[in-house]
Amino acid sequence: MNKIYCPSLIEYKRRVARVVNIGGVPMGGDYPIRVQSMTTVDTMDTLGSVEQTLRMVEAGCEYVRITAPSVKEAQNLLAIKKELRARGCNVPLIADIHFTPNAAELAARIVEKVRVNPGNYADKKKFEEIDYTDASYAAEVERIRERFRPLVKICKEHGTAMRIGTNHGSLSDRILSRYGDTPLGMVESALEFLRLCEEENYYDVVLSMKASNTQVMVQAYRLLVQKLDEEGLQPYPLHLGVTEAGEAEDGRIKSAVGIGTLLEDGLGDTVRVSLTEAPEHEAPVARMLIDRYVGRAALAQPIKPLAGPEPIDPFQYHRRTTHEVLNFGGLNVPRVVADLSRLPQVEYADLRAAGHLYSPFLDKFQMSDLGADYIYTGEQPVPFMLPNGLKEVVNYTAWVDAGQRSHHYPVMTADRYIDEPTRHPELNFLMVSLDTLDANLLLHLRHDPSVVLVLSTTNAHAMPELRRAFFELVTNQITCPVIILRAYPEQPLAQTQLDAATDIGGLLIDGLGDGIVLGAELLAPRPAGEWPEAINQLNQLSFGILQAARTRMSKTEYISCPSCGRTLFDLQETTAMIRQRTDHLKGIKIGIMGCIVNGPGEMADADYGYVGVGKGKIALYRGQEVIKKAVPEERAVDELIELMREDGKWIEKEVVDEPVGV
Known part of the structure; x- marks a missing residue:
C-alpha cells in the first residue's frame, strides 16, 4: 500500500x-x-x-x-x-x-x-x-x-x-x-x-x-x-x-x-x-x-524535500522509538515543561501556574493532576528547594553560574553543545530546528545518551516543518527524545488553544514527540500580577493537547454529544452536573449521549456511559454493555457513581486547602 x-x-x-x-x-x-x-x-x-x-x-x-x-x-x-x-x-x-x-x-x-x-x-x-x-x-x-x-x-x-x-x-x-x-x-x-x-x-x-x-x-x-x-x-x-x-x-x-x-x-x-x-x-x-x-x-517558507518515502505509517499509530533520558522517552508519557521565564523572580505561589499548589497550613506543596514535570526559568533559577518530583531547566550560562547544581538541567544552542565539553551527566536540553539538524550535529546526537532535543520553528507552515525534522531524525536513526516547543505572537487565548492543538497535536497523532513546552516569551505584555494566570492557562493547554491526542491521560474525559432534536435531556446541564461530581477521576472516560442513536456505539471506547432512552429515563453502560435500564433521571448520576464504586474505580474527591495566590 x-x-x-x-x-x-x-x-x-x-x-x-x-x-x-x-x-x-x-x-x-x-x-x-x-x-x-x-x-x-x-x-x-x-x-x-x-x-x-x-x-x-x-x-x-x-x-x-x-x-x-x-x-x-x-x-x-x-x-x-x-x-x-x-x-x-x-x-x-x-x-x-x-x-x-x-x-x-x-x-x-x-x-x-x-x-x-x-x-x-x-x-x-x-x-x-x-x-x-x-x-x-x-x-x-x-x-x-x-x-x-x-x-x-x-x-x-x-x-x-x-x-x-x-x-x-x-x-x-x-x-x-x-x-x-x-x-x-x-x-x-x-x-x-x-x-x-x-x-x-x-x-x-x-x-x-x-x-x-x-x-x-x-x-x-x-x-x-x-x-x-x-x-x-x-x-x-x-x-x-x-x-x-x-x-x-x-x-x-x-x-x-x-x-x-x-x-x-x-x-x-x-x-x-x-x-x-x-x-x-x-x-x-x-x-x-x-x-x-x-x-x-x-x-510559508520552503521546507527541505524528503529524500525518500515518508518514514512512518500515516494510517496506524506507532510512537517513535526513543531511548530513555531520565524520565523522557522510552516508555515514559510525554512530559510537560511550564515556561516561567517571564517572571522576574519565581516565588512559592508562582508554582501554582505550573500546577504545584503550596499550602501554608500544611507547609507543603500539593501537585494537581495538571502539575508540570519541569519548569523553565531561563536566567533566574528558583531560590528555594522545589517540591518533590518537579525539576528545573535553566539557560546554560545560568546553570554554570549557579554551580552546575544536580537538580538543574541546562538548555543550550547547537553551537555551544558541540563546542562546550561541560554538561550535566544525566540530562541536557538542546535547542534545534530543521535547519540545524546537519550531518555534524546528527553525528554527535547518535553517541550522546544524555540529550533531549527542544524542537522549534518560525515557519508559518509550522507543523509540516516540525514533522519534517522528525522524519530527519527517524531516517538517520537518531533516538533522542524530543520536546516540541511552540510560541505564538500576541493573540487571544482561544486562538492559541486551536493553533497549539493543531501544531503539536498533529505530531502526537503520528507518535512524534516526547514533551511539550508552550513558550511564554511571546505572550502579550501584561502587569506582573497577571503572568501566573497566563502561564497557568498554557500549562493546562499542554495537558489538554496530550489528552486530546490520546498520549497522556491526566483528567477525566467526557465524550459528550453536541445534542440535536433527538436528545432526551438537557445535555449541557447534565454534562456540567456529571463533570462537577466526577472531574477528579483521572483517566476515566465517560460517555454522555442524548439518545440511543449516539449511544453505546458513539462512545466506543468510553469506560462508562450515560444515555437517554426515554423522557426522564437513562440507561447506564459499562463500556458497550448496558448495566442499568430506564433509571429515573433524578437518580441517574448517583447510580452511575455507584456503578463505578462497584468496579473499584470510584475515589472520593479530596478537599484541599486554599493554596497561596488564589
Missing part, C-alpha cells in the same frame, strides 16, 4: 476535490472551506428550529443540518424550509438520517442534502460477533445495496446532495466481523455505499470519517483518500469533524487536534465542530480553524 494521502507533506496545497453543489453553496474545488452545524431543537418544533437556524446562520453557518429520525420529522422539514425562505434565509438544509430509509427518501425530495450513516442505514448493530462466509457476506452487502439504491435515484432525480458519513462508534456487526473496529472498517463501510452511487452515475457525494478518538479519526480520513485514489474513484469532498468532542476548552482542543491535523495537509472541504453547547457557538470555532489557512501557501 502506498502512503500518499495528501497533495504534499512539505507545502501547503489543498486537495482538489470534486465540486458538489448544495443548494447554491458549492463545496470542493477552489471554493472556500465551508462551515456547518446542527440544530438541537426538536424537529417538530417548527418555529424553534427556524429561530435557531437563523442564529446559526448569523454566527457563520453555511449549511444547517436537522435530524429526521422518522417520517413525521422528515415531512416537517418542508414547513421549516418554507418558513426560513419566507424570512429571507436561503441556507441549504441537510437532513440527518440514521435508521429510517423511508425518512431519507422523503427528506431527499425536500432539502438540499441528506446525510446517511452506512453503519445503521439498512444495516444493523447489536454488538454481536457474526461469522460470515464470503457468500453470506456478499449476500448481505447486496441486500443493503438494494435498500440504498432508491435513495440514490431520488437524490439524482431531485439534484439533492448526499453525505455518506461513517462513525467509528456505529460500524455494523457485519463490518466489525470482517475488519474489526478499525479505520479500514470505517473506510470500507463508506466505500460499499459509494461504489453503488458511482454505478448509478450519481456523484453529488460528500464523505466523512468521524470518531471521538482523534487518532482513529485522522487515520480513517487519510486512509479514505488513499483508497479513493487506489480504486480510481472520484476525489469526493471531505466533511471534517471529531464527533462527541465535548464542551468548553476540552472540546475545542480535541476538535483542533483532529480537524487541524487534516487541514494542515490540505484535506477538508467543510468543517463541523461538535460541542456540547448551543450550536451557534460551533461556527466561530470552525471559522477560526479554517481561517488559519487563508494565505498559508504565500506565508
